[in-house]
Amino acid sequence: MGDNPSRPLFRLQRRSLLQAGAGAAAAASLAGCAALDEGPEGTAAGSDELADLLPTYTPYEGGIAPDLPGQPDGSVTPGYLARPAEPVQAVTEPPMTTGEDITAITPLWNPTPPGLPDNSYFATVNEILGGTVVFNIADGNNYLDKITTTLASGDVPDMFQIPGWEIVNISDFGEAANELFADLSPYLAGDKAAADYPLLASYPTAAWAMGVFGGKLLGIPWERAPYTNALFARQDVLDELGLEHPTTLDELLAVAEAVNDPSNNRWAFASLDQTVQEAMGVPTLWKVEDGKLVHKFETEAFAAAIEFTRxxxxxxxxxxxxxxxxxxNAKEIIGSGQAVFYEDGLGAWHEMFATYRSVPGFDLQIVDPLAREAGAAPTIWRDDPAGMFCFIKKDLSEERVKECLRVANWCSAPYGTVEYDLVSDGVEGVHFTVDAEGVPQRTELGQTEVAPTYMFLSGRANANNKFQYPGMVERLHEWETNAAAFLDPSPFQGLRVEMPSDLSAENEPMKEAHHEIYRGQREVAEWASIVEDWRARVGDSAREYYTKVAEDNDRL
Structure with missing residues (x-):
């Protein structure tokens, strides 16, 4: 796999696209090497090349000031300790002016709400927008099928939300996107965004860079914090046993042995993997050693992490x-008290409190990044600064593209604005009320009619605002401030590199292999030969590709 770097690029055909989506999924399920039928060579762009394509970062000045400041690079999210008494209005003019409907495809992982004309939420927001957005809401659990069939047909909507985790399963997505979606640089590059779409201009430059596909700015990014995972602990259990948070792997093992009590249906871990790798110093993907690129699978740190986890x-x-x-479902294990530690994304913290806050004594807290040993420093994996993208249909008139961008700008209004409330929860007093803690609570009508839809027509600036859970805003701000110092100094930081799909397709088989070692289905000593096989299939050719990217951008 990956031994033909000059294979032809994908052409937009229904059969090819469907094969690409299915092929990536199938390849990911195999432990052997079944080559994808189609696969891009991958593309990369340096920061200098992207500078002319992207909006100039311009902080939005019209919103409410955070209580805890963030960082412009997104490494620390601004924190809000209360809801403003009077949300501000960010956009004063209706963004839709042509009199035409906007069609949109968006995912949903909840029950589908009623459509127009039987949904007052849609009716109200459309009235404020000045026109009608016609949603085609697709099941998020099977969204890849919707994406591939729509792209293959060539009949895309005016606005199309496509998550990055689905894009990696679509071979040569960049070329398909260039054929079907509008180049946004003529409307947004430089100071244009700040002048016409100030809320979009407030996204970090690194997030916008992720919206570049095939050398063109095509996707409006949904910003996210750069942290892939964190370790969480049932604080109530630790407090009951008089135990402190661990700071090193040896301390983690000692605390784990102290809390483990299978006879009382309690284990130390509901999940464990990335925490150990980061503590050992495993890079996100590549690191430079002796002037050469080394993949994370090849590092001594990764082998040590496998041995420790085993x-x-x-x-x-x-x-x-x-x-x-x-x-x-590790969440259920933690929520029921059957384990004390588990790994999850940062957003899961408040979701867990929302789900299990009625459990007597439930207290889940985030654990600071662990070091391999006292005095050592972890390597915190750097997640992509954007995870979802909204695309606008190509060949629309200039005014229609601008209209879609105005809608995206309106939908991206930050926390503390009237628009944010409308997008998130609807109309106060109709779809939600504000409780004594200042937290919006859906009414029965809101629970039926309001669903994540308009928010997917854009992105949104990050906000650390779950103040309904005492201490969470402050602690998360503290955790991010601490973790930011250990973010992986990747040789590709600041570059937009699209991973070749044959390398991406090997991620799942390799993950399965080291998880089999954890569980005793394979021996620790086998990891070296597994990596050698991986090198022969894709690793060495991938290194050549990434080395050229690094050299072309003065990173080696």
Whole structure:
């Protein structure tokens, strides 16, 4: 796999696109090497090349000031300790002016709400927009099918939300996107965004760079914090046992052994993987050693992480459901008190409180990044600064593209604005009320009619605002400030590099391999030969590709 770097690029055909989506999924399920039928060579652009394509970062000055300041690079999210008494209005003119409907495809992981004309939420927002957005809402769990069939047909809507985690499963997405979606640089590059779409201009430059596909700015990014994962602990259990948070891997193992009590249906871990790798110093993807690129799989740190995690499994410190299936629902294990530690994305923290706050004593807290040993520093994996993208249909008239951008600008209004409330929860007093803690609570009508839809017509500036959970805003701000110092100094930081799909397709088989080692299905010593096989399939050719990118951008 990956031994033909000059294979022809994808051409937009229904059969090819469907094969690409299915092929990536199939390849990811194989432990062997089944080459994808189609696959891009990958593309990359340096920061100098992108500068002429992207909006100039311009902080939005019209909103409410955060109580805890963020960082312009997105590494620390601004924190808000209360809801403003009077949300401000960010956009004063209706963004839709042509009299034409805007068609949109968006995902939804909740029950589908009623459509027009039977949905007062849609009716109200459309009235404020000055026109009608006609949503085609697709099941988020099967959204890749919707994306591939729509792209293959060539009949795309005016606005189309496509998550990055689905894009990696579509071979040569960049070329398909260039054929179907509008180049936004003529409308947004430089100071144009700040003048006409000031809310879009407030996104970090790094987030906008992720919207570049095939050398053109095509996607409006949904900004996200650069942290892929964190370790969380049932604080109530630790407090009951008089235990402190660990700061090193040895301390983690000691605390785990202290809390592990299978006879009382309690294990130390509901999940464990990335925490150990970061503590060991494993890079996000590549690092430079002796002037050459080394992939994370090839590092001594990764091998050490596998050996440590195998030790944790061998000691019986992991919940049997996770031992049996790494995709088990670790949240339920933690929520029920059957485990003390687990890994998850930062957003899961407030979601867990929302789900389990009625459980007596439930207290989940985030653990600061662990070091390999005292005095050492972890490497915090740097997530992409944007994770979802809204595309606008190509060949629309200039005024229609501008109209779609005005809608995107309106939908991206930040926390503390009237527009934010409307997009998130609808109309106060109709779809939500504000409780004594200043938290919007959906009415029965709101629960039926309001769904994440308009928010997917753009992105949104990050906000750390879950103040309904005492101490969460402050602690998350503290955690991000601490973790930011350890973010991976990737040799590709600031570059927009699209990973070749054959390398991407190997991620799942390699993950499956080291999880099999954790569980004793393979021996620790096998990892070296697994990596050698990976090098022969894709690793060495991928290194050549990434080395050229690094050299072309003075990173090597």
């Amino acid at each position: 030790q944790v499994f061998d000691k019986g410190l992991v919940h049997p459901d996770y031992v049996a299936d790494r995709n088990t």
